[in-house]
Amino acid sequence: xxxxxxDTRDRVLAAARDLSYAVHSAELRPVPGxxxxxxxxxxxxxxxxxxxxxxxxxxWLREQxxxxxxxxxxxxxxxxxFFHRMPLARRVAGILTLSMPLTEEHTLALRALDVPLVxxxxxxxxxxxxxxDDAAAAQGAVNHLIHLKHKRIGLITSEPDxxxxxxxxxxxxxxxxxxxxxxxxxxxxEELVASGPHGIExxxxxMARLLGGRVxxxxxxxxxxxxxxxxxWTLRRAGLRVPEDMSVVGIDDHEMAPVLDLTTxxxxxxxxxxxxxxxxxxxxxxxxxSTSAPPVVLPSRLVLRGTTSPLAQTGS
Numbered sequence: 001x002x003x004x005x006x007d008t009r010d011r012v013l014a015a016a017r018d019l020s021y022a023v024h025s026a027e028l029r030p031v032p033g034x035x036x037x038x039x040x041x042x043x044x045x046x047x048x049x050x051x052x053x054x055x056x057x058x059x060w061l062r063e064q065x066x067x068x069x070x071x072x073x074x075x076x077x078x079x080x081x082f083f084h085r086m087p088l089a090r091r092v093a094g095i096l097t098l099s100m101p102l103t104e105e106h107t108l109a110l111r112a113l114d115v116p117l118v119x120x121x122x123x124x125x126x127x128x129x130x131x132x133d134d135a136a137a138a139q140g141a142v143n144h145l146i147h148l149k150h151k152r153i154g155l156i157t158s159e160p161d162x163x164x165x166x167x168x169x170x171x172x173x174x175x176x177x178x179x180x181x182x183x184x185x186x187x188x189x190e191e192l193v194a195s196g197p198h199g200i201e202x203x204x205x206x207m208a209r210l211l212g213g214r215v216x217x218x219x220x221x222x223x224x225x226x227x228x229x230x231x232x233w234t235l236r237r238a239g240l241r242v243p244e245d246m247s248v249v250g251i252d253d254h255e256m257a258p259v260l261d262l263t264t265x266x267x268x269x270x271x272x273x274x275x276x277x278x279x280x281x282x283x284x285x286x287x288x289x290s291t292s293a294p295p296v297v298l299p300s301r302l303v304l305r306g307t308t309s310p311l312a313q314t315g316s
Contacts, residue, residue, distance in 0.1 A: 037067045038280065039092040043079075043100055043165070045072040047198070048226065048254055049269050050098050053120055056273025057096055064281055066093075073100070076164035083109050094280045096120065101165050116283035120276045122168055128283065129295045130276040134169045134251075137265045137300040138176030138221070141249045144263070144302055145219040146184045149311040150247060153181065154192040154217030156206040156227050161198065173223050173251065192217050196227065203230020211238055218311055219247035225254035225264055232260060232307065243309035253303055261306035268298060 038061050042050045058068045069092060073079045083106050088095065092115065099121030102110075107124050110117055117127040145153050155177055160166035181188050194209040196202030203222060207230065210217060222228035228250030235242055242248055250257070253266035275296060 036065060037069055037092045039069050039071060039088050039095045041071045041073065041095065041097045041100055043073055043098065045070065049252065052269040053098055053273035056270035057277040060274045060277035076162045079165070088113060094284050096276055096280060097124065099167055099169065101167060116280055118276050118280040118283065120272055123295060128279045128293050130272050130279060130298065131295070132267045132298055132300045134172035135176030135179065137251050137267060138173035139180040140302055141251060141265050142177045142180035142221050144249060144308065145221065145247060146180060148247065148308060150219035151186050152192060152215065152217045154194070154210050154220040156203060156220055156222040156231055157193065157195045158202065158223050158227060159195045159197050170223060177221055189215065191215055200226050200230040200233065203227030204234045207231035207234035217246065222248065222250040225250040225252035225257055225262060228262055228264070229256060229260060242307050244312065247308040249308055263305045263308040264303050265300050266303050267300045272298060
């Protein structure tokens with residue numbers, strides 16, 4: 001087990017024992033035929049970000065002659081069952097994890113496999129990672145609204161399917177939005193914060209809550225584009241004009257964002273997948289410094305479209 005301190009090694013092996021499988025280097029050596037396979041562990045394969053990242057990674061890996069084995073977990077319970085039976089041992093040469101909400105026990109179990117590991121959208125100690133600065137992306141989105149003279153800025157956030165299965169990006173984006181408001185001396189009004197479950201319907205529900213509040217925002221930042229798309233749906237059904245009555249901005253540059261003319265922050269999901277696959281190939285080929293490389297933070301960029309505009313003169 002390379003690049004692991006004696007203390008970490010002991011904790012890795014203890015975690016492996018607790019997860020009911022034995023870790024022996026001979027057992028974990030890939031069987032014939034497995035050396036050209038890579039596992040991609042995805043929390044939700046049916047969600048835009050994860051499917052797009054997976055597509056980018058799989059395309060690159062196939063070009064390099066690797067097969068891809070996809071593991072769709074979908075819930076905290078399924079994640080825990082996956083790590084309990086750990087089907088990866090001796091089956092794959094490397095692992096990509098996509099924004100997986102992992103406990104320390106799960107992380108140590110992955111390290112116990114002693115195969116190359118790269119994460120996307122989250123960090124695992126001792127493993128290379130690829131992602132964006134989620135706080136900076138959100139801060140840029142809210143700053144855009146502030147520069148348009150909006151002060152009553154609503155926040156639409158996502159509710160985790162399970163408290164045990166919450167994504168770090170969510171809290172980081174909330175932190176970035178609050179940072180932008182604070183820098184502009186705009187107090188965060190909790191009455192202008194609403195949340196909904198993942199997806200378009202969740203965004204629609206959250207926007208409806210904001211419309212039913214005592215104070216209406218003049219602009220809304222949604223944590224990701226599908227929430228923003230839901231917000232647009234509710235606003236238009238309520239007879240409110242976008243952006244004349246309310247501006248909306250999201251994060252992702254979802255494939256539907258250009259169709260709906262949605263202002264958003266592009267995070268290059270497919271590029272993150274291909275970059276992570278490249279990193280994993282480097283580790284598999286044992287390029288010097290590849291296992292100790294710092295996290296790769298890719299740039300995000302504001303994409304101006306038609307759902308944001310300066311605050312109307314009659315607004316406040």
